[in-house]
Amino acid sequence: MTKKSVLVTFALGIATVFIADSPANFAQESHVGNLAGNASSGKQLYRRFCIGCHGPEGDGNGENAQWIDPKPRDFTAATFKCRSTPTGTLPTDQDLDHAIQRGFVTTNMPSWNPLTPQQRADLVAYIKTFSPRWTGEKPGTPINIPPETAVTIQSILHGRELFQKMECWKCHGPAGHGDGPSASTLTDSKDNPIRPYNFSTGSRFKCGETNQDLYRIFITGVDGTPMPSFADVIQPNDAWDLVHFLRTLQGLRTPEADMWKKYAAEHATEIKPIGPNAGGGR
Amino acid sequence: MKTKSLLLLAGLALVASKVGAGSPAPATGTISGRVTYTGTPPKMKPIDMAKEPSCAKQHPTPVMTENVATGADNTLQHVVVYISAGDTAEAIPTQVVRYDQKGCQYLPHVLPMHAGQVLQIFNDDQTSHNIHPLAKVNPEWNKSQPAGSAPIDTKYDKPEFIPVKCNIHPWMHGYFVVLSTSHYAVTGQDGSFSLKGLPAGKYTVSAWQEQYGTQTQEVTVGTGETKVNFTFKALPY
Numbered sequence: 111m112t113k114k115s116v117l118v119t120f121a122l123g124i125a126t127v128f129i130a131d132s133p134a135n136f137a138q139e140s141h142v143g144n145l146a147g148n149a150s151s152g153k154q155l156y157r158r159f160c161i162g163c164h165g166p167e168g169d170g171n172g173e174n175a176q177w178i179d180p181k182p183r184d185f186t187a188a189t190f191k192c193r194s195t196p197t198g199t200l201p202t203d204q205d206l207d208h209a210i211q212r213g214f215v216t217t218n219m220p221s222w223n224p225l226t227p228q229q230r231a232d233l234v235a236y237i238k239t240f241s242p243r244w245t246g247e248k249p250g251t252p253i254n255i256p257p258e259t260a261v262t263i264q265s266i267l268h269g270r271e272l273f274q275k276m277e278c279w280k281c282h283g284p285a286g287h288g289d290g291p292s293a294s295t296l297t298d299s300k301d302n303p304i305r306p307y308n309f310s311t312g313s314r315f316k317c318g319e320t321n322q323d324l325y326r327i328f329i330t331g332v333d334g335t336p337m338p339s340f341a342d343v344i345q346p347n348d349a350w351d352l353v354h355f356l357r358t359l360q361g362l363r364t365p366e367a368d369m370w371k372k373y374a375a376e377h378a379t380e381i382k383p384i385g386p387n388a389g390g391g392r
Numbered sequence: 393m394k395t396k397s398l399l400l401l402a403g404l405a406l407v408a409s410k411v412g413a414g415s416p417a418p419a420t421g422t423i424s425g426r427v428t429y430t431g432t433p434p435k436m437k438p439i440d441m442a443k444e445p446s447c448a449k450q451h452p453t454p455v456m457t458e459n460v461a462t463g464a465d466n467t468l469q470h471v472v473v474y475i476s477a478g479d480t481a482e483a484i485p486t487q488v489v490r491y492d493q494k495g496c497q498y499l500p501h502v503l504p505m506h507a508g509q510v511l512q513i514f515n516d517d518q519t520s521h522n523i524h525p526l527a528k529v530n531p532e533w534n535k536s537q538p539a540g541s542a543p544i545d546t547k548y549d550k551p552e553f554i555p556v557k558c559n560i561h562p563w564m565h566g567y568f569v570v571l572s573t574s575h576y577a578v579t580g581q582d583g584s585f586s587l588k589g590l591p592a593g594k595y596t597v598s599a600w601q602e603q604y605g606t607q608t609q610e611v612t613v614g615t616g617e618t619k620v621n622f623t624f625k626a627l628p629y
Contacts, residue, residue: 189532198533243531276538277520280560291443295562299526331534336559338522338536342544386445 140203140235145228147203152236155229163218168240178218181302188241189299189334192317197331197339199250200243206234208318215314216307253329253341255322259350261366263373269355272348274384276340281306284385286359291386299334306336309359324353421590421613425620426583427471427599433460433626439563446518447496447561458501459565459603460626467583468624470502471601472569474576475587476608478595484508485574491566493521493537498556498566502602504576505568507551513537513544525556525568534559553600567602599624 140147156164163182165172170184183190192209193201210230213221222230238244259265273279281296283289286309298304313319317327329349331339344352357366374381382388438454441447461469485506492499494516505511515521515537523544524534529552535544548554548570558564569576577585587597590613598608599622607622 187528187532196533197535198531247531276536277560280520292560292562296559299524299532331536333532333534336522336524336534338524338534338559340536343536343538343541 138235138239140206140231140238142203142207142227142231142234145231147228147231147233147235149232149235149239151229152232152234155225155233156236159222159225160233168237174218179302180217180298180304181300182219184300185237185240187299187334188243191332191334192327193250193330193333194252194326195250195330196253196341197333200247202249202252203231203234203238205249206237207231210234212318214316215312216316253326254346255325255329256346256350258321258353259347261354261369263369265351265354266358266366266370266373267355268348269351269353270358270384272344272352273355274388276344276352279384281336282309284383286310286356296336298336304335309356310361313360313362313364321350321353321357324356325349328352418615419589419591420615421592422586422588422617423590423595423597423611423613423620424584424586424617425473425622427468427473427579427585427601427622427624428466428583429462429468429604429624429626430466431626432628433462434628436460441496441561441563444496444519444561450495455495455497457563457565460601461501461581463581463583465583467579467581468601469579469581469583470500471579471583471585471599471622471624472502472504472571472576473579473585473587473597473599473622474504474569474571475573475590476596476598478593479573479575480591482574488512490514491568492516493523493558493564496521496558496561496564498564500566500578502567502569502578504578505548505570506574507570507572508547508549511546511548511568513546515539515541515543520560521558521564522560523556524559525554527552527554530554530570553602569600 138149161172163172163174163178164170164185165175168185170182172182175182188200190201193205195201207230210222210233213219279290280292281290283293288306288308290306293306296304296306307315315323315327317323329339329341331337354366357364358370360367436456436458438456441451458470463469488510489503489505491503491511491513493514496517513523518539520536520538522534522536526532529550530548537544548568550570551572552570554568554570556566556568575587575590577587579585592614595611595613596608597611597620598606600606601624604624609620611618611620
């Protein structure tokens with residue numbers, strides 16, 4: 111009897127250890143707005159919609175992955191591109207939901223807007239079962255984005271100075287065409303070649319399309335890619351100036367681009383080129 | 393009932409012995425030796441920094457790649473030698489570990505530290521760097537550090553060998569070696585290392601080289617110096 115109970119206790123102990131280590135005990139829930147997502151419902155949806163690219167193990171090695179560039183996200187690493195949270199931290203459930211809903215332009219990830227909000231919340235819950243980080247860590251605190259400042263030519267000019275000083279052009283190119291001197295050497299964190307964003311291709315970015323999204327992208331960085339976080343080195347109002355300048359690089363007519371074109375036409379001789387020969391800016 | 397209480401007693405005794413281990417045993421033992429290679433290591437290549445003139449001009453002769461750095465008599469540099477088992481638990485060292493980006497190089501090339509120890513990263517250059525440690529066990533982050541910006545204070549909580557790179561300057565490569573011991577050393581050009589201040593006892597000593605991986609040896613340390621040498625098999629590619 112006593113030996114038996116010891117054995118039982120021992121077995122229970124082992125079982126506890128085993129359960130604690132198995133994915134079954136990773137985060138099972140998500141909270142997106144008022145919705146609570148459930149991982150077991152999410153699993154059904156994942157096996158129907160996501161498994162082909164992201165794979166049965168969630169490691170981004172689905173059967174289609176070999177044909178895809180950039181590669182599907184590896185959920186086991188819990189490193190996510192589009193976050194409202196600081197670099198190196200986990201995204202919020204809302205961030206993951208946005209990513210599923212929005213899709214990623216310039217990649218094979220489509221928008222899953224046709225899924226219901228409940229279905230997306232369930233998928234978020236399931237995606238979080240692939241990494242133990244979701245049990246031991248909390249998502250980072252979303253960055254604070256102050257109200258947007260006015261679009262003025264001063265703001266654009268200052269943003270242009272920052273583009274030079276922060277050396278954005280080293281990858282994105284002097285005109286934002288994604289052709290800077292380091293562009294051809296870039297690889298993601300899995301050593302796959304990756305291109306810097308070409309601002310002339312449109313108005314949408316991987317992580318959204320609004321000015322807030324643009325602000326968030328360079329402040330939080332795009333984790334898992336060469337794009338670093340500028341949170342420690344760009345002040346909030348300066349960040350808005352950079353946003354306003356970046357909008358002038360786009361092919362579409364934007365208020366910023368109109369303002370810049372007018373200024374550039376009138377002050378052609380005063381404008382210093384962006385790039386290695388700019389002189390100042392350091 | 394009897395078995396159970398016996399087990400309980402045994403458990404308590406174990407805990408007690410662990411606590412007792414902190415009592416003053418004179419830590420005068422030293423493990424020292426040299427790390428060498430046999431075979432043919434790859435030729436290190438000169439790095440072309442022409443794309444970053446402010447760095448290129450700091451190096452009258454080109455900087456060489458460092459993935460297999462060798463010295464005279466087949467010695468291996470930048471090998472981390474550390475106690476991988478047998479060390480008693482110790483407090484996290486309070487001194488700050490410093491990492492520099494200077495002349496578009498990481499100094500030192502390989503930086504060991506204790507898990508949880510404060511790591512301070514400086515940019516001493518006239519150009520922007522992005523510091524991108526490719527951690528897998530610890531969180532992966534990537535931060536821009538333009539010329540003249542404040543040092544980045546950070547730490548890693550879990551032991552891991554973390555490759556570090558700068559995406560802007562693709563030739564920049566280094567390693568953070570996060571260990572659960574503060575008994576570590578990095579070999580110099582002569583391949584030598586020394587782990588000091590060890591209480592007498594049995595230890596596992598590991599040597600890690602970024603291209604050739606890890607070797608381990610069991611070592612019994614007394615009050616004086618114990619010699620241990622490591623030899624890696626070098627391949628020309």
